[in-house]
Amino acid sequence: MRRTRTGWLLLAPSMIILFVVGIVPFIYVLYVGFFDWNLFSASREMTFNGVNNYRQLVFDPLFLDAIWVTIRFTFFAVVSQLIIGFFLAQLLLRDFPGKSFFRTIHTVPLMIAPIAIGAIWRLLTIPGFGPIPYLLDRWFDFEFNIGNNATQAFLAIVIMDIWHWTPFVTLTMLAGLSALPAEPREAAQVDGANSWQIFRFITLPQMQPVVLTVLFIRIMDGLRTVDEINMLTNGGGPGTSTRTIGIHIFRVVFPQTDYGYGSAMSLLTLYLTIVACWFLFVSLTAVRKR
Amino acid sequence: MKKLSLLLIVIAVLLSGLSIVSAQDDMGIDSAWWQAAGAPYAGTVLHGVTESTPPSNYVKDVLAPMFQEMTGIQVDLETTSWDQMYDKAIRDMEAGSGIYDFVYIEQDIIYGYLANNYLVDMTQALSENPDLAAPGFSFDDFTSFLNYFKNADGDVFGMPMEAFVKVYLYRTDLFENADNQAAFEAEYGYPLAPATTHQQYTDIAKFFTEYGEANDMDLWGTTVQAASGHPSSFYEFFESVAPTFGVYNWGINMENWKATVENGGEMNSDAAKEALAWWLGNLQYAPPESTSSTWDEVAASFAAGRAAQGLVYGENAAWIATDPERSTVVGNVGVALPPLSDGVLAAAEAGDGYIGYYDGGAFGLPVSSQNVEATLLWLQFVGLPQVQEEWAATSSRIVMDSTYSTPMVVEVDAATNGYFSLMKDEGYLFAGAPPFPFHPQVREVVAPFIYQAIGGELTAAEALDQAAAAADAELVSLGYGS
Numbered sequence: 001m002r003r004t005r006t007g008w009l010l011l012a013p014s015m016i017i018l019f020v021v022g023i024v025p026f027i028y029v030l031y032v033g034f035f036d037w038n039l040f041s042a043s044r045e046m047t048f049n050g051v052n053n054y055r056q057l058v059f060d061p062l063f064l065d066a067i068w069v070t071i072r073f074t075f076f077a078v079v080s081q082l083i084i085g086f087f088l089a090q091l092l093l094r095d096f097p098g099k100s101f102f103r104t105i106h107t108v109p110l111m112i113a114p115i116a117i118g119a120i121w122r123l124l125t126i127p128g129f130g131p132i133p134y135l136l137d138r139w140f141d142f143e144f145n146i147g148n149n150a151t152q153a154f155l156a157i158v159i160m161d162i163w164h165w166t167p168f169v170t171l172t173m174l175a176g177l178s179a180l181p182a183e184p185r186e187a188a189q190v191d192g193a194n195s196w197q198i199f200r201f202i203t204l205p206q207m208q209p210v211v212l213t214v215l216f217i218r219i220m221d222g223l224r225t226v227d228e229i230n231m232l233t234n235g236g237g238p239g240t241s242t243r244t245i246g247i248h249i250f251r252v253v254f255p256q257t258d259y260g261y262g263s264a265m266s267l268l269t270l271y272l273t274i275v276a277c278w279f280l281f282v283s284l285t286a287v288r289k290r
Numbered sequence: 291m292k293k294l295s296l297l298l299i300v301i302a303v304l305l306s307g308l309s310i311v312s313a314q315d316d317m318g319i320d321s322a323w324w325q326a327a328g329a330p331y332a333g334t335v336l337h338g339v340t341e342s343t344p345p346s347n348y349v350k351d352v353l354a355p356m357f358q359e360m361t362g363i364q365v366d367l368e369t370t371s372w373d374q375m376y377d378k379a380i381r382d383m384e385a386g387s388g389i390y391d392f393v394y395i396e397q398d399i400i401y402g403y404l405a406n407n408y409l410v411d412m413t414q415a416l417s418e419n420p421d422l423a424a425p426g427f428s429f430d431d432f433t434s435f436l437n438y439f440k441n442a443d444g445d446v447f448g449m450p451m452e453a454f455v456k457v458y459l460y461r462t463d464l465f466e467n468a469d470n471q472a473a474f475e476a477e478y479g480y481p482l483a484p485a486t487t488h489q490q491y492t493d494i495a496k497f498f499t500e501y502g503e504a505n506d507m508d509l510w511g512t513t514v515q516a517a518s519g520h521p522s523s524f525y526e527f528f529e530s531v532a533p534t535f536g537v538y539n540w541g542i543n544m545e546n547w548k549a550t551v552e553n554g555g556e557m558n559s560d561a562a563k564e565a566l567a568w569w570l571g572n573l574q575y576a577p578p579e580s581t582s583s584t585w586d587e588v589a590a591s592f593a594a595g596r597a598a599q600g601l602v603y604g605e606n607a608a609w610i611a612t613d614p615e616r617s618t619v620v621g622n623v624g625v626a627l628p629p630l631s632d633g634v635l636a637a638a639e640a641g642d643g644y645i646g647y648y649d650g651g652a653f654g655l656p657v658s659s660q661n662v663e664a665t666l667l668w669l670q671f672v673g674l675p676q677v678q679e680e681w682a683a684t685s686s687r688i689v690m691d692s693t694y695s696t697p698m699v700v701e702v703d704a705a706t707n708g709y710f711s712l713m714k715d716e717g718y719l720f721a722g723a724p725p726f727p728f729h730p731q732v733r734e735v736v737a738p739f740i741y742q743a744i745g746g747e748l749t750a751a752e753a754l755d756q757a758a759a760a761a762d763a764e765l766v767s768l769g770y771g772s
Contacts, residue, residue, distance in 0.1 A: 039384060040402050040728050042769030062738060128579035128596070147518050147581025148573075148745055234582060237519020238745035240738055254377045255521075256734040 033264040039257040046260070053264035063265060065240055066248035067272070073154070073229075073244060074222030077161040081218060082211070084162065085169025092174050110167045118231025121160045125232070146233060150241035157229045157242050164228065165221070169214050176210030177203070212284060216277060223273050226250060245269050317676045320425050321360050324671070327422065328361025331664035335364045338653065339378050340394035342369035344605055344685040345452040349672065353681070357671050363664050373521075376730070379656075383408040386658040391665040395448045395654040397438045398723030403654065404441055405727040410655040413445040415666055422663060424670040431675050431690050438722050439652050448652030449669040452687035454604030455713050455720045456530050456647040458629070460484050461598050462707065463622040464498060473497075484599070484626040488534070488568050491599070491629040495575035498598035511575035513588045513600030518744040522584035524737040527569055529647040529723060530601050535565035535631050538643050539724040540732070541754075542761065547771035549761035557736075557758035558751075561631075566750035570743060581744055593617040601628060603649060604709060608686035611706040624707045627716060635719070644721035650687070688713060728768050735764040 033053055037046040057063050092103060109117065125132050125146050133144040146153040180203065188198050204211075226246035230236065235251070236243030243251075249269065253262035340346040346369050354365035370378070379393040384406070395403060403409055416423050429436060432450055439448035464470055465482055474482035478493050485491035495511025502509030515526035528540045541557030542549045549557035556562055573580060577596045579587060589606035591597055595618040602610070609616055611623040627635075628646050637643035653672060655665050671677070675692055682688045683698035686709060693699055694714050703710040723729065736757040743753035765771050 036767075038731065038768060039380070039406060040731050040768065042727075044406065126579060126582055128577050128591075133578070143578075145578055145581065147516075147579070147583075150745055150747070233519055234517050234584070235519035235521075237517065237741050238581060239518060239742035239747050241745065243519070243738075251734055254380075255373065255730045257380070257731065 029263045029266060032259055033267050035260045037258075037260040039259070049260070053261050054268060056261070057264060057268055062240065062243075062248065063245075066243050066245045067269075069154075069240070069242065070223055070244040070246075073158060073161070073225070073242075074219055076158045077165070078215065078218045078222050080158070080162045081166045081169045082215065085166050085214075086173050086211075088166070088170040089173035089177055092170070093177055106170065107167045109164045110171075112164075114164070114225075114228040115231055117160065117164050118228035121156065121163075121228070121232045122234075125156055146238070148238050150238055153233050153238055153242050157232060160228060160232060161222070161225065165218060169218065172210060172214050173207070176207050180206050208284075212281070215284075216281070219277065219280070220273065223269075223276075318426070319360075319674065319676050323425055324360040324667075325362075327424070327667055328363050328664075331661070331667070332362030333364075334661055334664045335366055336391040336661055336665055336668055337389060338365065338367045338392040338394075339375055339382075339390050340367060340369055340653075341372045341375045341396075341651075343452070344609065345681065345687045346394065348681050348685050349451065353672060353677060356677075357668060361667065363668065365668060383656045383658055388656075388658040388660045390656060391659040391661045392653045392655055392669060394451075394651050395439070396651040397435075397649065398726075398729050400439055400448060400652075400654075401725045401727045402729055404447060408654075408656055409447040410657055410659070410662060411441075411445045411447060412449065412655065412666070412669070415655075415662065416670075419663065419666065422666050422670075424667065424674070426676065427670040427673055429673075431692065432673070433689060433691055433717075435648070435650055435689055435722075438650075439654075448654045449673045450650065450652045450689040451672055452605065452685065453648065453650030453689050454607075454687050455717055456601055456603050456628075456649060457607065457709065457712065458484060458626045459592060459600055459602045459607065459610070460624045460626065461595075461619060461622050462624040463619075464501075464598050465624065470497075470501070473501075484624065485629040486627075488629050488631065492568070492571065492575075494599060495572055499575040508577075508596055510577045510597050511599070512572050513583070513591050513597040513602065514569065514572050514576040514580040515583055515585060515588045515601070516569075516573060516576070516580050516744050517584045517587075518581045518741050520584050521733055521737055523744060524733055524740050525585075525647075526601065527566060527740055528736075530628070531569045532562055532565045533644050533646060533721075534628050534634060535561045535568075536634050536637065536643065537562045537565060538721075540726075540736075540761075541758065542724070542726070542732070542765075544724065547765045549765070550758040553762060555758060555762070557761060558754040562754050563751045566740075566743060566754055570750055573744070593619060595619050601646075604713065605649075605686050607706050607709040608684060608702050611709070612702060621705070623705075625709045625712050627712070627719070638719040644719060646720045648717060648720035648722050650689070650722070682710075686710075728765070728770065731768055732761050732764055735760045 034048060034050060035046040036049045036052070088106070092099065124130050125144070127133050127145040127147050136142040136144045144152055146156050184202050184206070185198055188202050193201070224246050225244060229242055229244055230247050230250070233242040236247045249262055249265050252258050252265060340349070346367070350367040350369055354367055358364050375394055376399070379390060382389045383393070413429070429446055433453065435450055435453040436446065439450065440446055465484065471482045474497050477497065482494070485494055491512070497511065498509060499511040516523045532541065537556050537559065540549070541555055541559065541562050543554045543556070546554055549555035551559050577591050579591060583591060585603050588600060589602055589610060592600050592602055593610045593616060607623070607625065610619060611617070612620060614620045630645055634643060634645055638645045653669055655662060655669060659665055675690055678690055678693040679696040679698050682693045682696070683702045686702070688694060688699070688710065694710055699710055726732065739748060739753040739757035739760070742748040743750055748756070
């Protein structure tokens with residue numbers, strides 16, 4: 001009994017901090033989500049409106065559009081990062097000239113703050129001045145303008161995210177691959193398995209926990225990306241083509257000061273994220289069990 | 291030897307102090323009063339937040355150190371992006387956390403701040419603390435721009451620190467070139483001169499875009515502030531372009547708070563649609579960076595010599611016209627009134643409308659400030675007539691009538707071919723933002739439709755029809771109209 005009490009006492013500081021900085025704000029956001037509250041409204045008062053904010057969200061084209069942009073962005077970015085990262089990790093398992101240099105250079109983007117990444121890519125792609133549009137125009141007579149071409153802007157944010165986060169995937173995969181036992185692969189080689197069969201039936205199943213971990217981390221990161229996209233496309237343009245849900249919530253909560261609606265939006269997004277991750281987890285682990 | 295060195299250092303410090311004091315005195319500032327008034331607050335650090343603009347940077351780099359040297363009160367001014375500035379100031383004032391002792395108040399947000407009682411009534415605060423009233427400072431010295439920062443009783447809630455008009459800038463070297471004049475007249479049938487109508491503006495834009503192409507130059511006909519995801523494009527359209535077509539106050543009916551034509555507004559009127567179509571049409575004659583350009587990039591494009599004409603915020607006029615390190619068009623900048631539809635100028639002259647945007651801002655003192663008295667001193671210092679001249683000449687902002695005739699301002703006025711004269715003589719034709727307490731709320735709802743129109747997803751008519759409907763709904767949601 002005494003040992004239990006001591007244990008709780010030792011845990012208490014961290015639990016109190018967790019409660020104050022994690023649980024209390026969450027409960028507050030949950031509470032505010034049931035109110036109509038805008039600092040610059042005529043009344044300024046918090047007016048209880050039940051689930052009206054949530055009902056409004058379901059028919060809000062800007063919100064739905066932002067969700068769709070976020071899903072597409074996350075899908076293209078994460079799938080590309082997994083494929084490229086896995087390939088690069090396999091490459092780095094082997095020795096080749098300049099390997100250490102490549103590994104260092106490849107890892108550099110990870111050390112840069114997202115807002116700086118956004119600024120770098122903005123300078124690279126700004127129409128009229130950036131080297132990318134300039135060279136594409138000069139070499140291929142191709143007009144690249146993320147200011148007025150929604151597809152090109154979307155492509156730019158996906159490529160930027162791939163550039164930023166693929167090193168993380170590579171390093172994690174490399175750690176996983178390096179830790180794999182050699183025996184099953186050697187046994188398969190003795191049994192006459194070819195490279196593809198070894199990859200498909202030995203390496204990939206063994207790597208599945210690592211792949212799943214990386215996948216979930218990157219999906220959650222992708223769904224909440226704000227700063228680098230906000231910087232690159234000047235707030236989610238052109239139009240709303242790169243306005244992810246994070247940027248949309250930011251604009252509703254801060255410039256628009258619509259705290260009630262913004263809170264409801266945040267909670268619904270959190271709910272959708274949890275459901276999506278759970279669904280993905282169940283699907284992938286079910287495949288693994290089969 | 292050590293004693294001698296120490297003595298020399300002390301003498302040097304004293305002399306440098308004296309030289310500072312005498313420098314302020316030379317400017318006509320009563321430094322003895324400021325030293326005495328600041329003494330009780332010496333060592334205090336005042337924190338402020340403002341947008342990173344030429345006038346704000348002058349405050350940070352020149353006025354704050356000058357004030358500190360005289361009073362011992364340190365001023366720590368955070369210059370940041372326009373949207374960050376708002377976020378930080380509003381969050382601080384709403385929470386009452388007292389982080390900032392003074393905040394930048396853009397003219398368009400003052401009505402929201404007053405409605406929320408965020409700011410100290412400076413008139414009242416100075417009358418209650420006569421010991422803090424600085425010699426040489428008077429609210430009467432300011433231009434009528436001060437009126438934007440008064441409440442219904444005439445009390446002042448913001449110390450004006452910048453005011454300028456968004457003007458039509460053009461390249462005098464291109465416009466006055468004899469070959470260009472002959473070619474233009476041959477093609478369009480009238481002389482090349484700063485446009486007074488929208489059609490003339492478009493003709494000139496087309497002419498110089500073709501001229502740039504023909505001569506393999508990075509030159510286009512016009513700037514367009516059309517960042518396709520940033521509120522600056524909303525502002526260019528509603529505050530600088532729509533008024534030139536006779537659409538005022540964003541097209542919102544100020545009597546019933548409605549934007550749609552069917553409810554008495556003008557946001558989706560034929561004139562507004564014509565204005566948006568015209569503005570979007572200019573994009574074909576604008577540099578490729580235009581759809582990523584906010585106010586800063588527009589000024590940069592013009593300064594880089596990439597556009598023959600454009601609507602540019604006046605705070606940039608001085609450096610574009612005079613700073614060869616930042617501008618390639620020094621000596622080649624002309625200013626004029628923007629092109630207008632029939633009847634708009636007459637309406638503005640009669641006080642029934644306006645032709646463009648009279649922008650600016652003030653420093654306000656949040657009620658949550660922990661250093662109200664020291665901040666009152668600082669804000670009066672910023673409002674002294676003696677510190678205005680160089681500030682105006684370097685940052686093209688003027689908040690006092692007396693500043694127009696100072697030697698440095700007269701010199702810059704000549705270099706800009708009359709920017710300050712235009713502001714002084716015809717500034718009354720321009721107007722600040724409409725007195726909406728819901729300014730950013732409606733802007734955020736309407737802006738996405740303007741962005742979509744820039745990106746070609748919506749036509750001008752579709753964008754404004756949807757924007758007006760969304761504005762009506764948002765205004766009802768905010769409790770304005772029914």
